[in-house]
Amino acid sequence: MSSLSWGTIEPHLPILLVILPLFGSLLTTFLRKGILAWLIALAVTLVLPVFSIALLMKVMETGQPIVYQIGNWPAPVGIVYKVDQLSAYVLTVISLIGAVIMPFARRSVAAEIQEPAQSWYYTMYLLCLCGLLGIVITGDAFNAFVFLEISSLATYVLIAMGRHRRALLAAYQYLIMGTIGATMYIIGIGLLYVVTGTLNFDDLADRLRLAIADPGYRNAVITALGFIFVGVSLKLALFPMHVWLPNAYAYAPSLATAFLAGTATKAAIYLLLRLIFSVFGVALTIDNLPIPQILLVLSIAAMFIASFSAVFEENAKRMLAYSSVAQVGYIMLGVALINQAGLTGALAHIANHAIMKTALFLALGAVFYRIGSVMYSDMAGIGRKMPLTMGAFAVAGIGLMGTPGTAGFISKWYLGIGAIDAGMYSVVFLIVASSLISVIYIGRITEVVWFREPSEAAKTAKEAPLSMLIPLWILALATLYLGFDTRATVDVAAKAAEVLLGGIR
Amino acid sequence: MKEAILEFAQHYNYFITIFLMISGLFIVIARGNLIKKLIGLSLFQTSVYLLYLTPAKIHNGTAPIYDYAYDTYSNPLPHVLMLTAIVVGVATLALGLALVVRIKEAYGTIEEDEIFSKDPEAE
Numbered sequence: 082m083s084s085l086s087w088g089t090i091e092p093h094l095p096i097l098l099v100i101l102p103l104f105g106s107l108l109t110t111f112l113r114k115g116i117l118a119w120l121i122a123l124a125v126t127l128v129l130p131v132f133s134i135a136l137l138m139k140v141m142e143t144g145q146p147i148v149y150q151i152g153n154w155p156a157p158v159g160i161v162y163k164v165d166q167l168s169a170y171v172l173t174v175i176s177l178i179g180a181v182i183m184p185f186a187r188r189s190v191a192a193e194i195q196e197p198a199q200s201w202y203y204t205m206y207l208l209c210l211c212g213l214l215g216i217v218i219t220g221d222a223f224n225a226f227v228f229l230e231i232s233s234l235a236t237y238v239l240i241a242m243g244r245h246r247r248a249l250l251a252a253y254q255y256l257i258m259g260t261i262g263a264t265m266y267i268i269g270i271g272l273l274y275v276v277t278g279t280l281n282f283d284d285l286a287d288r289l290r291l292a293i294a295d296p297g298y299r300n301a302v303i304t305a306l307g308f309i310f311v312g313v314s315l316k317l318a319l320f321p322m323h324v325w326l327p328n329a330y331a332y333a334p335s336l337a338t339a340f341l342a343g344t345a346t347k348a349a350i351y352l353l354l355r356l357i358f359s360v361f362g363v364a365l366t367i368d369n370l371p372i373p374q375i376l377l378v379l380s381i382a383a384m385f386i387a388s389f390s391a392v393f394e395e396n397a398k399r400m401l402a403y404s405s406v407a408q409v410g411y412i413m414l415g416v417a418l419i420n421q422a423g424l425t426g427a428l429a430h431i432a433n434h435a436i437m438k439t440a441l442f443l444a445l446g447a448v449f450y451r452i453g454s455v456m457y458s459d460m461a462g463i464g465r466k467m468p469l470t471m472g473a474f475a476v477a478g479i480g481l482m483g484t485p486g487t488a489g490f491i492s493k494w495y496l497g498i499g500a501i502d503a504g505m506y507s508v509v510f511l512i513v514a515s516s517l518i519s520v521i522y523i524g525r526i527t528e529v530v531w532f533r534e535p536s537e538a539a540k541t542a543k544e545a546p547l548s549m550l551i552p553l554w555i556l557a558l559a560t561l562y563l564g565f566d567t568r569a570t571v572d573v574a575a576k577a578a579e580v581l582l583g584g585i586r
Numbered sequence: 587m588k589e590a591i592l593e594f595a596q597h598y599n600y601f602i603t604i605f606l607m608i609s610g611l612f613i614v615i616a617r618g619n620l621i622k623k624l625i626g627l628s629l630f631q632t633s634v635y636l637l638y639l640t641p642a643k644i645h646n647g648t649a650p651i652y653d654y655a656y657d658t659y660s661n662p663l664p665h666v667l668m669l670t671a672i673v674v675g676v677a678t679l680a681l682g683l684a685l686v687v688r689i690k691e692a693y694g695t696i697e698e699d700e701i702f703s704k705d706p707e708a709e
Contacts, residue, residue, distance in 0.1 A: 230674045246692035253685045275641045
């Protein structure tokens with residue numbers, strides 16, 4: 082065997098992205114010391130972005146998808162992993178978020194989770210990461226289900242490890258909703274398999290175009306599309322199927338919330354895009370079900386109703402969770418437009434929202450580490466004691482509003498152009514109007530933390546430790562940087578949107 | 587009449603599948619007891635096994651082990667897929683039950699309405 086060089090591992094990058102966190106999670110299971118488990122998790126999560134960025138650069142350079150055949154079995158027989166512009170982009174987002182928050186994890190987890198469970202917490206973290214990366218990289222419909230369940234089961238445990246007893250209830254409710262969603266997804270895939278006899282995404286796409294023309298199969302295909310759409314929408318918390326999300330994010334441990342808010346819904350969004358655009362194809366979808374219209378109505382409802390819920394929240398984590406539902410609305414709005422600019426905005430917002438929301442939740446995690454609460458009443462005046470933490474919070478919050486000069490503006494700009502291209506001028510107005518609501522809810526918490534008299538808890542608070550501030554400020558500065566230099570987000574997102582729209586036949 | 591009965595008999599498995607699916611989902615929604623909800627959820631998942639296995643079984647087909655005595659084989663792939671789905675179902679049920687045990691310890695009850703009356707904000 083030759084020595085372990087980049088040349089020897091490069092062809093195997095797709096499988097390594099999934100295998101590394103899986104094996105890492107096995108290792109951490111057997112460790113008793115939380116710090117050792119953290120070191121393993123840190124090592125694994127720092128390597129993953131290197132791999133995913135290497136894949137992204139290669140795909141962007143050649144313009145051709147990278148296909149990895151597991152066990153060297155070719156496509157319809159074996160399972161293949163396929164990395165194209167879209168999947169490489171989402172892989173990069175997920176693995177980068179997974180890595181950036183790891184330095185933060187050590188102290189946060191040590192404070193919130195008791196010692197014997199700490200290493201299992203990292204086990205679940207790595208399993209969840211493995212599942213999310215797997216969903217995005219696989220080219221097989223059933224394999225995607227398995228990864229969906231791996232990440233979901235790990236997520237339920239992560240949420241249930243929260244300190245408050247409501248965390249248990251939130252995890253239970255998410256388990257029920259998530260399992261219904263995943264089961265609806267395999268019902269849909271089952272119907273497709275009966276019709277086509279294949280599970281490979283590319284193969285499915287080819288055979289579905291023939292199947293839809295056959296009146297005997299038509300109804301089965303449309304039913305499958307309906308089941309898959311509803312099932313995956315449950316997972317990505319599309320309004321009004323978002324009811325599991327606010328409590329799950331509010332009562333999960335700080336690190337889990339930051340991680341899930343940035344990555345979990347994004348992987349589900351990817352799956353929906355892959356199925357609607359690449360497998361069913363836009364033509365088949367539009368002709369048979371009014372999915373773009375449904376998405377348009379639901380995403381606009383999410384942008385307003387969830388934002389209003391955020392305005393009246395007293396718990397900062399729940400406020401941001403409602404804001405996440407609204408932001409998923411923006412992403413799905415761009416998808417519903419089905420044009421180049423709209424999809425570019427939606428995909429750019431996947432990365433931008435992941436960065437901003439993770440930064441916001443990390444800041445709250447640092448506050449929770451110092452004062453043990455994220456209620457507005459306890460956070461009053463905390464900005465004076467923790468200026469660096471709340472400064473990063475403010476930067477990311479300004480990004481979330483969509484202020485020019487930040488990442489949030491870029492994605493909303495493209496969403497606006499997409500709406501104009503689609504001839505829906507009223508939607509442009511709605512995007513601006515709902516952004517104004519986000520000004521209110523971010524403004525409200527800003528007022529509480531900077532301008533109010535310090536609460537009892539805030540008086541004794543100290544600035545967060547450096548291991549928490551560094552990840553926080555990396556993300557906050559990325560929010561600003563990506564508002565000016567959009568090569569990493571918009572250019573890649575535009576290429577990925579081209580790939581998706583290339584499926585229109 | 588005869589045709590209708592024949593039609594029903596041919597699709598017997600699918601009727602059972604739909605019945606299990608709907609009743610499972612109904613139990614999840616209608617029952618307030620956390621264990622009963624999980625039973626409904628399991629029923630819902632179980633219906634999927636039947637959905638996959640019914641078209642895979644071919645009349646007079648045997649297990650797909652090559653032998654000159656047989657020329658009709660059942661499709662093995664759905665069986666394998668459902669083995670995986672069973673594992674997923676067991677894991678989900680086990681985790682769900684474990685959560686119910688912890689909820690019982692924390693709240694002293696597993697009835698949803700009683701939990702919400704003790705902790706109104708959890709809803």
